Amino acid sequence: MAEREHTQVTDPHRTSCTRAEEGDLIERYLAGRLSDEEAEAFEAHYFECEGCWDATQRALEVRSAFDDMAREGDAPRDAPGRSRWATWRPLAAAAVVAGLLVGTWGLVAERGGAPPTEVLRGAEEDFAVEGSLIGGALTGAWPRVPRAEVYRVRLFTADGVLLMEQELADTTVAIRAASRADEVLYWEVEALDELRQIVARSGLRRLPVRPGTS
Amino acid sequence: MDAERFAAHSLQPPGPTSPDAPAASAAIPTEAELVQRFHGRLRLFAARRLPDAAAAEDAAQETLRRVLEALRASRVEKLAALPAFVFETARHVCQQQARSMGREERALQRLHGDGPAQSSPDPLVALVGAERRAAVRRALEALGQADRDLLRACYYQGLEASEIAARLGITPAAVRVRKHRALRRMREILEERNL
Numbered sequence: 001m002a003e004r005e006h007t008q009v010t011d012p013h014r015t016s017c018t019r020a021e022e023g024d025l026i027e028r029y030l031a032g033r034l035s036d037e038e039a040e041a042f043e044a045h046y047f048e049c050e051g052c053w054d055a056t057q058r059a060l061e062v063r064s065a066f067d068d069m070a071r072e073g074d075a076p077r078d079a080p081g082r083s084r085w086a087t088w089r090p091l092a093a094a095a096v097v098a099g100l101l102v103g104t105w106g107l108v109a110e111r112g113g114a115p116p117t118e119v120l121r122g123a124e125e126d127f128a129v130e131g132s133l134i135g136g137a138l139t140g141a142w143p144r145v146p147r148a149e150v151y152r153v154r155l156f157t158a159d160g161v162l163l164m165e166q167e168l169a170d171t172t173v174a175i176r177a178a179s180r181a182d183e184v185l186y187w188e189v190e191a192l193d194e195l196r197q198i199v200a201r202s203g204l205r206r207l208p209v210r211p212g213t214s
Numbered sequence: 215m216d217a218e219r220f221a222a223h224s225l226q227p228p229g230p231t232s233p234d235a236p237a238a239s240a241a242i243p244t245e246a247e248l249v250q251r252f253h254g255r256l257r258l259f260a261a262r263r264l265p266d267a268a269a270a271e272d273a274a275q276e277t278l279r280r281v282l283e284a285l286r287a288s289r290v291e292k293l294a295a296l297p298a299f300v301f302e303t304a305r306h307v308c309q310q311q312a313r314s315m316g317r318e319e320r321a322l323q324r325l326h327g328d329g330p331a332q333s334s335p336d337p338l339v340a341l342v343g344a345e346r347r348a349a350v351r352r353a354l355e356a357l358g359q360a361d362r363d364l365l366r367a368c369y370y371q372g373l374e375a376s377e378i379a380a381r382l383g384i385t386p387a388a389v390r391v392r393k394h395r396a397l398r399r400m401r402e403i404l405e406e407r408n409l
Contacts, residue, residue: 021390024374030338031372032262043259047297053255058397059369060258064342065351066370197372 020052126200141172148191158184263308267340277304353403361396
């Protein structure tokens with residue numbers, strides 16, 4: 001491999017290989033910002049190069065430590081940028097939402113007024129959402145997430161087909177869902193910062209159906 | 215590749231073995247040696263391709279098993295080619311596992327109507343043990359605020375040098391220099407405190 005010409009191995013753990021340092025390669029790799037081809041080329045390299053593997057491991061450890069700190073409340077000044085490797089998404093072609101519906105906030109009334117006010121930290125989701133399908137419309141609410149500029153709301157069928165995706169500045173949603181009355185639906189909310197990186201997510205939630213006028 | 219460089223990379227003690235000698239005529243790496251050298255790499259490799267930490271670990275283990283089997287059956291021509299062989303084996307294993315998981319998920323959905331899979335937490339976090347994370351965290355907390363903020367921006371927020379430079383009003387090259395210094399200080403702290 002060409003990069004071997006640049007390595008001078010006297011200590012297998014301290015090579016002079018500079019490949020990982022070029023163009024912030026490790027940072028971009030861990031953040032999922034490399035193309036598949038670039039990422040694979042880097043992976044093939046760190047299978048061979050002890051120096052670059054060491055550097056990648058150190059970066060991974062630093063990233064993980066900061067993640068622990070964030071989860072325990074030592075919040076960063078700026079929004080965390082989660083790896084875009086993160087999740088498998090059962091996406092397909094999206095249907096278009098048919099307009100807005102002025103919502104009945106029966107859900108909020110049931111809870112006595114205010115939506116949840118705390119951003120909850122958990123193993124799989126970062127904040128709780130409350131929502132339901134009322135009269136064919138998705139209505140929901142969630143707490144404001146620090147550093148979030150916009151919230152992306154997605155609605156899925158049980159087969160994982162994306163029905164609707166909308167971005168909102170507010171922490172409430174009221175949108176007519178183009179679905180059958182008896183269809184089981186799931187939804188999720190992602191909080192995005194000004195760089196459009198996900199800072200928190202609700203995780204997928206089944207949408208309960210409540211009676212209401214169509 | 216001269217003998218000294220080969221010895222540095224080789225899995226067996228330095229000896230008269232030529233790096234170009236067939237693997238069958240040299241000492242086959244033990245399972246422990248394979249694990250030590252490639253397990254971490256394989257887990258990270260698999261984490262980029264599979265949906266969760268458990269699947270990534272399965273793929274890493276399966277890859278190691280196949281590589282060891284290939285070595286014992288003399289299917290690896292040269293030890294110097296071992297890293298590339300491990301890499302290619304991992305690709306195949308992950309492709310097979312991803313296809314299998316896709317089929318299983320679809321079958322479960324049809325059978326139980328359970329809906330789409332839950333989103334996973336950041337898969338990278340699971341790759342570092344809790345003890346090591348704690349040690350690195352203590353070292354980070356011992357750094358100055360500026361160093362810690364810089365490393366956070368680079369490795370946690372995923373900002374590139376150019377973006378950080380713009381925020382700080384310095385050049386990207388200066389960002390990289392500061393980053394290297396911060397990492398070096400962190401390593402020194404880890405070593406001093408035997409963390």
